[in-house]
Amino acid sequence: MKRRQLLILMLGIALLILFTVLATSLDSLFPPPTSATVQVAQAGPYQISFSVNPNPPHVAQVAALTVHIINKETQQSIDNAHVTLAISMLTMDMGTDTVTAQSQASGMYRGTYQFSMSGSWAVHIAIAMPGQPVQSTSFDVTVANS
Known part of the structure; x- marks a missing residue:
């Protein structure tokens, strides 16, 4: 026995x-699927396009986060916005990091971020315009191992 x-x-x-x-x-x-090359969403009167370079971003490598904002009704670029990116992991509470995107030209804003772990992340974009309510939307990003 x-x-x-x-x-x-x-x-x-x-x-x-x-x-x-x-x-x-x-x-x-x-490997997890990559995020769409360019993601598009509506936030109030704005059409927001979001992309990450490289795609997929890799752990411990700085990624460029690009936001393009246009007025959906007039199709004009929004150049005088204050754009913040709140970045958090979806599957684990790693806290939230905030990045201020810098205006480039023609409604383009760019920030950089180094993801600390592979997996699914959310990038919450807030757009503040003088005299207007803050508009926001979120995008998902899949981060790969190095």
């Missing part, structure tokens, strides 16, 4: 090790 219990225990340990190895290698076998 003791031999049988020992055999069951050894089989259990072997299966546990096998499942651990398989689970840790799944990320390399089935």
